Amino acid sequence: MATSNDPDLPALLGGTPVCSSETSEWPICDEALQQRFSELIKSGDWGRYHGEYVTELEDRLRSLYQLTNMQLVSSGTVAMELALRGLRVAPGDHVLMSAYDFKANFVNVVQLEAIPILIDIDEADGQLDVEKIAAAATDNTKAIIVSHLHGGLVDLSRVRSIAEELEIAVIEDCCQLSSCACDGSTVVGSQADVSILSFGGSKLLTSGRGGAVLTNRDDIAQRIKTYCQRGNLAYPLSEMQAAVLGPQYDSLSQRHRQRQECVDAIRRGATKHQGLKPFSCRENAVADYYKLGFWYDSQQFEGMSREQFCEAMKAEGIPIDVGFPALHRIHSKRRFQCVEELPVADRAHEQIVVLHHPFLLGAAPAAQQFFLALDKLTRHARILSQP
Ligand SMILES: Cc1ncc(COP(=O)(O)O)c(C=O)c1O
Incomplete structure (x- = not known):
């Protein structure tokens, strides 16, 4: 049976968090x-x-x-x-x-x-x-x-x-x-x-x-x-x-470079993870990262809900939350129109998660922590997905 000293144990189950929540403090008063x-x-x-x-x-x-x-x-x-x-x-x-x-x-x-x-x-x-x-x-x-x-x-x-x-x-x-x-x-x-x-x-x-x-x-x-x-x-x-x-x-350009480095490392590493797919960005375009969006697939985490996943990642010190609700899912039909079905936005309503930008300032080492946490959750997905 795992103990609280077990580095593999998710923080939500009594293990040690991968990183401290201080890594995500904002704003920074330099x-x-x-x-x-x-x-x-x-x-x-x-x-x-x-x-x-x-x-x-x-x-x-x-x-x-x-x-x-x-x-x-x-x-x-x-x-x-x-x-x-x-x-x-x-x-x-x-x-x-x-x-x-x-x-x-x-x-x-x-x-x-x-x-x-x-x-x-x-x-x-x-x-x-x-x-x-x-x-x-x-x-x-x-x-x-x-x-x-x-x-x-x-x-x-x-x-x-x-x-x-x-x-x-x-x-x-x-x-x-x-x-x-x-x-x-x-x-x-x-x-x-x-x-x-x-x-x-x-x-x-x-x-x-x-x-x-x-x-x-x-x-x-x-x-x-x-x-x-x-x-x-x-x-x-x-x-x-x-x-x-x-x-x-x-200080914007320097912080932008740190965020970009972290996002590049996350995008590279995420190719090995079926359940979490980062949003892509077009070639020749450089975005900025107030949040980094991902598609979350609970099937790949033994049915762990998106909310359970975010809670477990936050316990590891990784600031990740659910995305926006889709507008047609939260507003009365009297308020808007659409000319066709909105199947991808429907999925977004249920499946998008967002990683908050202060964490990205940790550059490539932060990306490593991100995957350490993700691996832990993947290994313990069955127990973490219990209601
Ligand atoms: C895409 C987008 N538009 C508009 C706003 C509104 O900005 P503010 O909070 O300054 O009103 C936000 C805030 O998060 C946003 O994310």
Whole structure:
């Protein structure tokens, strides 16, 4: 009988965790950030509405994304609302989107009394299935929302050419990416009619809350500006929030490399594991990893449910959770339409798990820990799958 000193025993059964939960602490307050916080205290800038840090962040984003218009806002959720308003999405308009997406995107469309038209996802990379866009469009279609999720990237060039033919606008949701993500030589977020970013508390770059709307189209930018202006700004990002983002942009490339190294090692190692298949990313494209998505197959783990699997991995110190619910599975049929069945999104609702980004900063050694934990769970799957 195994004892608690048995290195093979899963932590959930009394064994020692593979790694400590400290490996996944977030956010990281490194020296540069600590210095920025002290500067804020000394100068009193932490209490200001607007100042040099806001201007610096706006300039930085305009230059990174090579876009002329930039509005910093209070969240990615607000940024999506503003993007839809900037495109004049109105009651009765159709907005195409993936059936597997962030819930607030769906709610934003519904709040404008427009109708989300849900499209299935692609099995290999878990992203919106681009080849299904044209069939979902009607004369009422105004726009398509394209979200890059869990370490995958939608082929935006392809989306743009389809959207141009259909004469609809493209909104690109880059809330799960930083400016390190690129497609060929283009920074992801710079090709759509409007793009949105998030600086929420768990994001790759965080100010607790925050976001941005980016566009090259002056008409969209003007409408957004007007909507935000209520004699006072309705959804601003503060000077203090902008200040803490600067040093994080400075360390972004290095952290991106660490995450990429870990993901590459996980993708290589996962080829030996039938039950856990990481999302792929297209050739010549470099995603970023707010989360890394996987398809989880409980059959390969003696019927261990996805929730049991996540609980057992978390006990090992590996921060993994279930993915989003599919939108058609949690919303009333009155709220959306779809032109065909959504079998892959149905599977996503039951089978996607996501590994959170702070763990990926452990680079290749973290990937080794990941597989140590996975091997333990595989060997003890029968007992771990007991209700
Ligand atoms: C894909 C996607 N879109 C939008 C958002 C909304 O961002 P925020 O939390 O800043 O409102 C999130 C947040 O996790 C997201 O993952």
